[in-house]
Amino acid sequence: MKFKIETNPYGNKKTMFRKKNIEINPGLTVLVGCNGSGKTTLLQQIKKIVTDKGISCMNYDNVSDNKHNTIADAVYLGNFDIVAQQYCSSEGEGIIQNIGRLAGQIGNTVAMCKTKDEKELFILIDAVDSGLSVDAINEIKMDLFDIILEEPLDVYLIVSANDYTMVRNEQCFDVYTGNYKSFKDYEDYYKFIMKSRERKDKRKQIFDQKE
Numbered sequence: 001m002k003f004k005i006e007t008n009p010y011g012n013k014k015t016m017f018r019k020k021n022i023e024i025n026p027g028l029t030v031l032v033g034c035n036g037s038g039k040t041t042l043l044q045q046i047k048k049i050v051t052d053k054g055i056s057c058m059n060y061d062n063v064s065d066n067k068h069n070t071i072a073d074a075v076y077l078g079n080f081d082i083v084a085q086q087y088c089s090s091e092g093e094g095i096i097q098n099i100g101r102l103a104g105q106i107g108n109t110v111a112m113c114k115t116k117d118e119k120e121l122f123i124l125i126d127a128v129d130s131g132l133s134v135d136a137i138n139e140i141k142m143d144l145f146d147i148i149l150e151e152p153l154d155v156y157l158i159v160s161a162n163d164y165t166m167v168r169n170e171q172c173f174d175v176y177t178g179n180y181k182s183f184k185d186y187e188d189y190y191k192f193i194m195k196s197r198e199r200k201d202k203r204k205q206i207f208d209q210k211e
Contacts, residue, residue, distance in 0.1 A: 001026075001120075001156065005045045014203040016041065019178030024156060028145055030167055031160040032189075033175045034196040039160035042175050043124050046158065050122045056113055057122040060102050099128065103144055110151050120154045129163040137165040164189050 001024055007017040016038045024046070031039040043059075050057045106123060113121050129137050149155055161167055164186050174181050174192075176199065183189040 003046060003049055005042065005049075009041055009045070016176075016203070017178060018176055022178040024158065024173070025171065025180070026154045026156055027149055028157045028159065028170055029180075030170045030172045031158065031175050032167060032172045032181075032192065032196075034193050034200055035162065036200050037196050038175045040126055043126055043158065043160060046122070047124055055120050055122060056109060056118055057124065058102075058106060058109055059124045059126075060099075060128065061126045099140060099144065106148060110148075110153065113153055118153070120156070121151075122156045122158070123148065125157070125159045127160055127162070129161050129166045132163070134163075134165045137163060141166070 003022050003024065004020060005017060005022060007015045007020050009016060031042060033039055040061075047057055047059055102125075109121065112118075128140065132140075145157060145159075148157055158173075159166065164183075167183060167189055170182075171180055172182060173179070176196065181192075183192065
């Protein structure tokens with residue numbers, strides 16, 4: 001699907017994204033770039049565009065859906081079993097539990113799309129690999145992502161990532177250039193991230209000078 005995005009969403013002199021017109025393929029797309037490169041910002045723009053078009057869209061944000069917010073919501077709703085689980089779990093275990101609940105929500109949304117004969121579904125997941133071990137990331141990819149992509153829909157599963165385990169063997173989208181790319185190994189990914197960091201630091205210097 002094609003998107004027209006804001007390349008300079010925060011009004012800085014240095015643009016965050018090179019392309020105004022981008023295209024996202026169906027299936028799993030892993031957004032890549034250093035922290036602060038624009039992965040979350042791009043997800044937010046995609047969500048707004050898709051929602052405005054009336055296309056079904058689900059969103060998981062590891063910041064807003066983290067362990068502490070989950071506990072607060074559970075206390076408010078009186079779900080004290082969830083409160084106990086979250087308090088007794090590590091950060092990674094808490095994320096896995098939240099992902100488990102997300103999987104149930106995705107299943108309900110897929111069923112709704114089938115009932116309404118909708119052909120497309122967007123699932124946007126931000127920073128899901130934060131705080132997770134390699135085996136847990138692989139578990140999410142195999143036990144959740146692969147199952148989602150087997151559904152008879154055009155599923156756009158767009159995930160932001162930092163860990164190479166999420167990136168490995170996947171179609172990756174460079175948020176700055178607006179192009180798909182792949183990485184042959186960790187060293188290749190490392191060099192890409194360091195170059196992305198240099199670009200981000202230059203953009204920050206220009207913004208600081210403007211201030």
